[in-house]
Structure formats: structure tokens, C-alpha cells
Amino acid sequence: MSTAGLSTPFKAEFDVNSQEFSLSGVIRPRSIEEIAVNILMLKEAIDQVRGVLYINVRRLVQMNNTAFQAFARVVLDTCQTRPDIRFVIVTSSVVGWTTRMFEHLNRIEPQITIEVYDSTFYPGQSFVEDTSFIPILRTQTKMTWRHERTILPRHGMRSGITMADICCGIGDFAVLVQKEFQPARIVALDHSKASLAYAREVATGFGIADIEYTYGDASEMLLEDDQFDFVSCRHSLQIFNQPEVLLAELYRICRPGGRVYVTNEKNSHCLGEPRSQSIQWTYNEVAKLFSHFEMDVELGPKSRRYLTDAGFDDIIVESFMVTNLDGDPRDFAEVITAWENVYAGEMAVKRGDSPEFIQRFRQGFQDHIFAALHPKGYAGWPIWVASGRKPL
Ligand SMILES: C[S@@+](CC[C@H](N)C(=O)[O-])C[C@H]1O[C@@H](n2cnc3c(N)ncnc32)[C@H](O)[C@@H]1O
Structure with missing residues (x-):
């Protein structure tokens, strides 16, 4: 894939109506402290939802290990304490590494599932x-x-x-x-x-x-x-x-x-x-x-x-x-x-x-x-x- 002209700023957002927490752009913190506010946002999102929390990483261009471990920790810990919540992580084949990386979580915790959004995304x-x-x-x-x-x-x-x-x-x-x-x-x-x-x-x-x-x-x-x-x-x-x-x-x-x-x-x-x-x-x-x-x-x-x-x-x-x-x-x-x-x-x-x-x-x-x-x-x-x- 050509990388010229890709959008890079990192954004974390939560939409309570669709119960969707989205991560997009490039996230490469040197320490967890740099993303403390985003981790807190995820925890607050979890507190507000019932049933399923969708985690949308379709526009997540890059994520380093520090960030992945920090977000994954919150999700895995929640699975231990909140059997009433499921996580659906929505990836895209366009940023193919996300599916490989997040699939790992599904192998640890069946409460977490991965959906590749664009595998059948329009009827034709x-x-x-x-x-x-x-x-x-x-x-x-x-x-x-x-x-x-x-x-x-x-x-x-x-x-x-x-x-x-x-x-x-x-x-x-x-x-x-x-x-x-x-x-x-x-x-x-x-x-x-x-x-x-x-x-x-x-x-x-x-x-x-x-x-x-x-x-x-x-x-x-x-x-x-x-x-x-x-x-x-x-x-x-x-x-x-x-x-x-x-x-x-x-x-x-x-x-x-x-x-x-x-x-x-x-x-x-x-x-x-x-x-x-x-x-x-x-x-x-x-x-x-x-x-x-x-x-x-x-x-x-x-x-x-x-x-x-x-x-x-x-x-x-x-x-x-x-x-x-x-x-x-x-x-x-x-x-x-x-x-x-x-x-x-x-x-x-x-x-x-x-x-x-x-x-x-x-x-x-x-x-x-x-x-x-x-x-x-x-x-x-x-x-x-x-x-x-x-x-x-
Ligand atoms: C009828 S073809 C037209 C292709 C080309 N523009 C032409 O006129 O020869 C429609 C194209 O749209 C592409 N397409 C449809 N939805 C798309 C989407 N959401 N993202 C990227 N490509 C899409 C299909 O893969 C297909 O190549």
C-alpha cells in the first residue's frame, strides 16, 4: 500500500449512542503516561455501556507495543470482573496488521471477538x-x-x-x-x-x-x-x-x-x-x-x-x-x-x-x-x- 498522504494524527473517541470506542491515526507513546487520558476514556466508556462495547480500529494506521499492551490490559481485566460485557473489535483488511494483532486477544478471552469490517461490507x-x-x-x-x-x-x-x-x-x-x-x-x-x-x-x-x-x-x-x-x-x-x-x-x-x-x-x-x-x-x-x-x-x-x-x-x-x-x-x-x-x-x-x-x-x-x-x-x-x- 502506498503510504503517501495518509492521515496520521491520533484520535480516541467514544460514542455512547453506538457504544463505540474508536482509535484512529498513529499512536506510538514512549510510556503509558502519555496515553493515560485515552486509557481513562476507555475505562469510562466501559462503565457506561451495557452488553457490547465496539472498539473500532478501522482507521488505526500504526500502534506500538506500549499502546497495545495498555489498551489490551484494560479490556482483559474487564473480562475478569464483568462477565456481562462483550467486546467486539472491528478491524479492516486495509490496515491488515490490526486483525492479526487483536485476534490474539480472542484466543485469550472468548468475551472478545474480532470482526473484519470489510470482508463482506457491501452486498455487491x-x-x-x-x-x-x-x-x-x-x-x-x-x-x-x-x-x-x-x-x-x-x-x-x-x-x-x-x-x-x-x-x-x-x-x-x-x-x-x-x-x-x-x-x-x-x-x-x-x-x-x-x-x-x-x-x-x-x-x-x-x-x-x-x-x-x-x-x-x-x-x-x-x-x-x-x-x-x-x-x-x-x-x-x-x-x-x-x-x-x-x-x-x-x-x-x-x-x-x-x-x-x-x-x-x-x-x-x-x-x-x-x-x-x-x-x-x-x-x-x-x-x-x-x-x-x-x-x-x-x-x-x-x-x-x-x-x-x-x-x-x-x-x-x-x-x-x-x-x-x-x-x-x-x-x-x-x-x-x-x-x-x-x-x-x-x-x-x-x-x-x-x-x-x-x-x-x-x-x-x-x-x-x-x-x-x-x-x-x-x-x-x-x-x-x-x-x-x-x-x-
Ligand atoms: C463498476 S467498477 C468501476 C471501476 C472503474 N472506476 C471503472 O470505471 O472501470 C466499481 C469499482 O468500485 C470498487 N469499489 C466499490 N466499493 C468500494 C469501496 N468501498 N472501496 C473501494 N473500492 C470500492 C470495486 O472494487 C470496483 O473496482
Whole structure:
């Protein structure tokens, strides 16, 4: 993981309503006295809770042994005297050492359990973090780039800026931006280890060494506040089940006066001729299928509302249509094949759909491909681009 730009100040907080004691940042005291006030806060928290005390270490970047022993002592001693209290220590794979370190306490005391928050933290995670999702990302960006490269400058992209591509997937957008616009710095963050491994391979293949690929959770990033001129988040607000939480984080890391750029779809508006009805039916079903897994692939036209509610000003919204007439129609067909494989081959199966439904569902994708490759056919996939400025 890249460590540049990580937030480091140490903070201990207690929220009585959620019965949650949180530790974040870097804590490296030379003696216990230096953290006496934080230890006292933990003891007071224990006195106030009933049932379970959650100890959130999801943003704990570093902790030395002195601090670990001091906090662990309080928790272990409490287990001896208060059999009525359980401790749930909430870690994150983003700071993987916390799980290994705190798991040790569970082996000593069964009253202490460890939960790795981001092992199943949003309903669509198992699909989008799988290697089978990679062909979707690879084929999509190939098609959208010819539009976005001319759109981006209207939304604040220019050379020399610092930018972050959050939920970067396989990082191809970052590579294309690097080549076309030469920003001074690019951080590209995602929570899919499979996609990031692919991204690093692609960048090496292109001889690009200066994109900072980072493993992280976009809803709780370790990146500092107010540091990027341009923050992009493409096709991802629609994937995560709490888009407003992601937006709040994008806002936080953007510098005042900088812009956040998002792209999203409205899948039910995919279209094609001939065979429009079958195509229309399938993409209406795509929207329902995603919604079953708490993903909103109809989010595109809602972007203006999301950006407004998140506090941005100077909001710009535009849309474009990827079509079979953009270059080689086989590239368009490849996108649809990748969708069919994951949406009908995995997601519909996981939802428990009948073979008859899946057959009809697949037919719409096949008809979209037919329309794309037909000498007189037309096939489209609409996308909404929106950006907002973080007020000065
Ligand atoms: C549809 S893909 C889009 C990827 C890329 N932006 C693109 O357009 O090709 C959604 C991406 O969001 C990532 N993602 C979703 N929720 C995330 C989170 N909370 N933290 C980090 N990445 C997340 C997934 O791993 C996936 O790579």
C-alpha cells in the first residue's frame, strides 16, 4: 500500500449512542503516561455501556507495543470482573496488521471477538471484486475513453494537477489520463485485490511507474483531507450501497476549489434496433437485478441531486451515448458479452432465477449484440457525467 498522504494524527473517541470506542491515526507513546487520558476514556466508556462495547480500529494506521499492551490490559481485566460485557473489535483488511494483532486477544478471552469490517461490507462486493468482473472493466473503459477524453477538460482536468481516481478498478482510466493529460500526481484506490493486481501489471506493461495504486476502502479512506485538485469516481457510486458515504469521502479529500467527477449509468436506457423490445426488457431486468443486491445502476440522472446534497457548487452534468458506431462495433459487442457473462451467468444465478428467466434475460443481451453488429443496426449505452466544485 502506498503510504503517501495518509492521515496520521491520533484520535480516541467514544460514542455512547453506538457504544463505540474508536482509535484512529498513529499512536506510538514512549510510556503509558502519555496515553493515560485515552486509557481513562476507555475505562469510562466501559462503565457506561451495557452488553457490547465496539472498539473500532478501522482507521488505526500504526500502534506500538506500549499502546497495545495498555489498551489490551484494560479490556482483559474487564473480562475478569464483568462477565456481562462483550467486546467486539472491528478491524479492516486495509490496515491488515490490526486483525492479526487483536485476534490474539480472542484466543485469550472468548468475551472478545474480532470482526473484519470489510470482508463482506457491501452486498455487491462478491461480484465486483471477483476476477470475472475484470473483462467488464477492461472493455467498458476502452469504449468510454473516446468520449471522456474530450469531456474531462470541461470538468477541471488539466496537466500538472494532483488527482485521485477512487474505485479505480483495473486502473486503465488512470493510465489513459496519465498519458493524455500528464497530471503531476495520480493516486488510484480500490478495494478489489484482483483488480489492483491487474492494474499494476497493466501499468508495468505500459512502462508507467508513477501511478500510486492503493488498496483501500473508499467509504473510509486513510488519505488526508483537502489534498487533490481533481477526484474521479467512475461507475462506482452506483455499485456501493451507500453512495452518499462515498461522496462525503470524495469531498473530504478534494481541496477547496477542486472538483469531484463522477460517472454513472441508467441501465434501463440501454437501447438497440432491431429487436428493441427484447433489449429493453433485459435492461429493465438488469436494473432490478442490481437493485436486488442494493446497487443502483439507474443512478446517472440522480448525480446532480447527490452532488448538491453533498455540498458541492458549480455542478455540471452532461450525458453521452456509447454506440456501436464508435469505432469497431465488435468492441461494443465485447462489452455486452462481458455483461451477459456476469449478470446472467453469476448474478441471476445467485439470486435464484429460473432457467427460463435466465434464457430470456440472456436473449436481450444477444439481441443487443445482434443490433450492434447488424449492418443497419444501432446499439447504445448511455452514461451520465457530473462534477461539482468543493466550495472555497
Ligand atoms: C463498476 S467498477 C468501476 C471501476 C472503474 N472506476 C471503472 O470505471 O472501470 C466499481 C469499482 O468500485 C470498487 N469499489 C466499490 N466499493 C468500494 C469501496 N468501498 N472501496 C473501494 N473500492 C470500492 C470495486 O472494487 C470496483 O473496482
